[in-house]
Amino acid sequence: MPYSYEYPRPALSVDCVVFAVDLDLKVLLIERGLEPFLGSWALPGGFVGMRETTDVAALRELEEETGLANVFLEQLYTFSDVERDPRERVVSVAYYALVKPALVTGGTDASQARWFSVNDLPELAFDHSAILGVALERLRAKVRYQPIGFELLPGKFTLGQLQRLYESILGRELDKRNFRRAFLRMSILEELDEMEAGVSHRPSRLYRFHRAAYKRLVKQGFNFEI
Amino acid sequence: MPYSYEYPRPALSVDCVVFAVDLDLKVLLIERGLEPFLGSWALPGGFVGMRETTDVAALRELEEETGLANVFLEQLYTFSDVERDPRERVVSVAYYALVKPALVTGGTDASQARWFSVNDLPELAFDHSAILGVALERLRAKVRYQPIGFELLPGKFTLGQLQRLYESILGRELDKRNFRRAFLRMSILEELDEMEAGVSHRPSRLYRFHRAAYKRLVKQGFNFEI
Numbered sequence: 047m048p049y050s051y052e053y054p055r056p057a058l059s060v061d062c063v064v065f066a067v068d069l070d071l072k073v074l075l076i077e078r079g080l081e082p083f084l085g086s087w088a089l090p091g092g093f094v095g096m097r098e099t100t101d102v103a104a105l106r107e108l109e110e111e112t113g114l115a116n117v118f119l120e121q122l123y124t125f126s127d128v129e130r131d132p133r134e135r136v137v138s139v140a141y142y143a144l145v146k147p148a149l150v151t152g153g154t155d156a157s158q159a160r161w162f163s164v165n166d167l168p169e170l171a172f173d174h175s176a177i178l179g180v181a182l183e184r185l186r187a188k189v190r191y192q193p194i195g196f197e198l199l200p201g202k203f204t205l206g207q208l209q210r211l212y213e214s215i216l217g218r219e220l221d222k223r224n225f226r227r228a229f230l231r232m233s234i235l236e237e238l239d240e241m242e243a244g245v246s247h248r249p250s251r252l253y254r255f256h257r258a259a260y261k262r263l264v265k266q267g268f269n270f271e272i
Numbered sequence: 273m274p275y276s277y278e279y280p281r282p283a284l285s286v287d288c289v290v291f292a293v294d295l296d297l298k299v300l301l302i303e304r305g306l307e308p309f310l311g312s313w314a315l316p317g318g319f320v321g322m323r324e325t326t327d328v329a330a331l332r333e334l335e336e337e338t339g340l341a342n343v344f345l346e347q348l349y350t351f352s353d354v355e356r357d358p359r360e361r362v363v364s365v366a367y368y369a370l371v372k373p374a375l376v377t378g379g380t381d382a383s384q385a386r387w388f389s390v391n392d393l394p395e396l397a398f399d400h401s402a403i404l405g406v407a408l409e410r411l412r413a414k415v416r417y418q419p420i421g422f423e424l425l426p427g428k429f430t431l432g433q434l435q436r437l438y439e440s441i442l443g444r445e446l447d448k449r450n451f452r453r454a455f456l457r458m459s460i461l462e463e464l465d466e467m468e469a470g471v472s473h474r475p476s477r478l479y480r481f482h483r484a485a486y487k488r489l490v491k492q493g494f495n496f497e498i
Contacts, residue, residue: 047276054322055281058363096280096361100352124350124365126326135322137284137365139350190493191417267416269495 056126056135060104061091061174063142063181064117065164067198067214072161073178075170076111079158082132083171089178090159091138104141112159117143118197123180130173142181144215146198165217189215191267193234196255204242204250205229228270234259282352282361286330287317287400289368289407290343291390293424293440298387299404301396302337305384308358309397315404316385317364326365338385343369344423349406356399368407370441372424391443415441417493419460422481430468430476431455454496460486 064074075087090111094103101119109115119141126137162168164182167175188194195203195211209225229235236256241249290300301313316337320329327345335341345367352363388394390408393401414420421429421437435451455461462482467475 047278049278049280050273050276051281051283052273052275053283053319054275055277056284056320056322057277057279058282058284093279094282094352094363096282097354099354100350100363121349123347124326126320126365128323128325137320137326139352139363187493191495267413267495269417269493 054135056137057131058094058100059091059136059138060094060100060107061089061125061138061140061177062104062108062117062119063089063122063140063178064108064112064114064119065142065144065181065185065215066146066161067144067211069214071164071214071217073164073167074112074114074159075162075168076159078171086171087160087162087168088171089140089174094139100139101141104139114145117145119143122177122184125173125177127173138177140177140181142184144185144194144198186216190270193232193255193260193263193268193270196257196260202238202240202252202254204252206250208253232259232263232268232270234263280361282363283357284320284326285317285362285364286320286326286333287315287351287364287366287403288330288334288343288345289315289348289366289404290334290338290340290345291368291370291407291411291441292372292387293370293437295440297390297440297443299390299393300338300340300385301388301394302385304397312397313386313388313394314397315366315400320365327367330365330367340371343371345369348403348410351399351403353399364403366403366407368410370411370420370424412442416496419458419481419486419489419494419496422483422486428464428466428478428480430478432476434479458489458494458496460489 066072074090076090078084078086078088090108092107094100098106104119105117108117120143122140122142124137124139128135130136170178189212195208198211199207205226208229209220209222212225213220234256235253238252238254240252242252243249292298300316302316304310304312304314316334318333320326324332327347330345331343334343346369348366348368350363350365354361356362396404415438421434424437425433431452434455435446435448438451439446460482461479464478464480466478468478469475
């Protein structure tokens with residue numbers, strides 16, 4: 047045991063809650079290959095190195111364990127319950143992100159990492175279902191005061207696609223008319239002279255985000271009553 | 273050095289940003305009695321024990337160093353820059369709170385703890401001015417989506433007192449008419465059949481918070497355009 051200190055120290059780890067939306071809201075989990083919780087599913091994460099910030103450690107662990115790189119992780123909360131790890135005292139700094147659905151199939155080591163619908167989760171190792179719960183709450187609160195969709199939708203999209211994005215995150219159906227009215231009131235959508243193509247139903251109008259207005263609203267916040 | 277581990281571990285600490293409002297926004301600092309930064313001012317805080325959560329450690333350190341007890345601390349952010357402490361690697365979980373002005377004079381060990389106006393701060397130890405900056409940003413954002421004042425104002429207060437509370441936190445003057453209109457729109461104020469007493473100017477009407485409506489709005493959030 048080569049590292050000695052005058053006072054005892056908890057170990058420090060990071061955990062990553064990475065959400066993606068396709069038909070519903072999904073979260074990225076890895077299957078544990080080690081005790082404790084061998085064979086259980088867990089959030090990607092691991093111990094923080096001595097020469098890296100927790101931000102860097104989270105990105106590194108996420109890439110090592112799932113192949114996902116360049117994810118915009120935001121710090122969520124630090125979890126420090128004394129018994130949260132049965133081996134020893136481990137305090138974990140949790141991060142979260144919402145990524146493009148395209149990433150769902152790309153780059154992950156399939157033997158180890160998998161997307162799960164948040165509505166159909168396996169039992170999770172450690173306190174990871176509590177961490178996931180806090181992340182979900184944060185994500186759902188966030189879409190009420192910041193616009194989302196810029197990085198998640200294609201460049202041109204229908205209002206139906208936008209509504210389905212919100213519905214997947216919120217986990218409930220939204221009233222079409224109220225949603226559209228509330229969203230249009232934000233003045234961040236540009237209506238295009240273009241309809242969607244190659245659909246069997248009546249084609250819907252396409253929109254795109256007004257980039258500058260969108261970024262302004264991200265900064266400034268609002269209250270989206272949905 | 274009696275505590276040995278297979279891998280190196282950062283030390284884990286907590287720091288507390290405690291704000292109070294009287295004429296302006298103040299923050300509680302302690303004068304360091306130890307190196308490094310001996311004689312400098314710093315946020316109250318210290319190392320996390322092995323049998324306590326970071327929440328408990330923050331409350332304990334705050335009380336030990338300043339005498340303040342039972343403060344409603346919220347976790348702010350975890351700071352992990354590799355060089356943030358010149359002695360060794362220390363990761364710090366920061367907390368913040370906004371407390372009643374009555375506590376400003378009570379309970380603190382005057383030789384060690386003191387309130388400073390956020391507009392007139394000494395140079396701070398470690399990365400504490402960065403931590404304070406994040407706390408200030410969080411507090412100012414928070415008053416835009418949650419009501420404040422319930423625990424900070426007397427049971428009955430004038431709209432002028434309420435406005436001065438917001439002005440101290442935001443650090444700028446607010447338009448009286450806009451502020452009143454925006455606040456009354458929240459429907460959390462009860463107009464009383466009572467005027468303030470013992471003032472030299474024309475007495476103003478007294479209000480109190482509608483407790484249930486206030487609590488509902490704390491949960492539900494809003495967007496206060498001020």
